[in-house]
Amino acid sequence: MASQDLSAPFTLYSYTYSICALMVQMAYEMRGSPREGRPDLKLERKMVDIGLESREQLSEFYLLKVNPKGVVPVLANEKVLDKPMPESIDISYYLADWYPSLLPVQHKEAIRELLEELHKISFKLLTFGTQTKYPSIAVDWMREQIQRPDISDEYKKALEYKAGLTKGWADNHSEADLAEAETRARAFCAKIIALMEKRPEEKDKITYIFGPEPTLLDAHVVVFLGRVYEKKRFDLLPPVLVQWHEQLRKTGMWERAVPAGTTLPPMW
The missing domain is CATH 1.10.287 (Helix Hairpins)
Structure with a gap:
């Protein structure tokens, strides 16, 4: 059983261009104040090179000790967690337990439903298409x-x-699968716009999906939009979301969460 030494730093196994890892990192950048009685969570990124030359995610250490699925992100802390925590949504909810403003009570149900819907979209297909080898x-x-x-x-x-x-x-990247991912992306974007239209107006300020404070939904959505934006799939992005995303790309949060400035890996 972990000792619950909350001052111990956490390790986030990540990759510079992993969309899901970047979503977690963006949630951390948007975290707000910690729950009463908790210190600020210390998060240290450990980059895992998943390129064709290194394949660190397929190493014996990573598969046996970190994540048998061989993917990032994974959150680890031997003094707090009983075992490494995979899955970007689970890690994000863990951060939200530490930082309540990421999952405000009044929007909790909507955030959970929309995060589930977002992660049903095939990011891989939208990124690599059907011809990737x-x-x-x-x-x-x-x-x-x-x-x-x-x-x-x-x-x-x-x-x-x-x-x-x-x-x-x-075996599962047909043109029909890609078309489904595109349909899901358009439907999801429409739901985000519908929520934004209900926001209180904040002139000359960056506002988030529900208003002036960011949530987990903002963290995941802005990175998703970044991937689609960088692929130049503007047929999937309504202009209002393009504009909103471009505003957030200019912030320090984007610079810290997305150190390469882009979510797209250079080899593709």
Whole structure:
């Protein structure tokens, strides 16, 4: 059982261009004040190079000790958490428990519903399209590693599990799937605009989805819009969301959460 030493720093396993990791980092940047009795949560990013050369997310350490799914983000703190916490939504809710303004009571239900809807959109398809060979290349590499006699049985099993997950993605990126992702994106954006239209007016100020204070929904949405914006898919983005996103790109929060300035990996 973790000791609950709340002053101990947390590690966020991340990747410079991981959309889900950047959503968590943006939530941290928008965090507000901690719950009464808690210190400010110390968050340290540990970059995991998931590129074709390094494949650190497929290392024995990462698959066996951090995340068997071989993805980022993961939140870890041996003094507070019983085990590493994967999944960007779960990590975001953990931050919201620490920083209540991220999940205000009056908007809690709407935020939860819309975050679930947002994460049903295939970010991979909107980013890489249907012609990417990356999943197949990754599966081939893992199958080669599994045949090596000098790795542990535990690592082989971990690679087999991860290869199965990756092959599932490799076999599931048809044009119909892409069209569904685009439809979901348009419908989601329409819901965000509908919420924004109910905001109190704040002239000459950046306002967020529900008003003057940011929430988890803002953190995830602004990064999602960034990915679509950087792909130049303006057919999916209404002008009002383009303008809102461009305002937030100029803030220190964006600079800190998205250190490369873009969510798009250079190799693609």
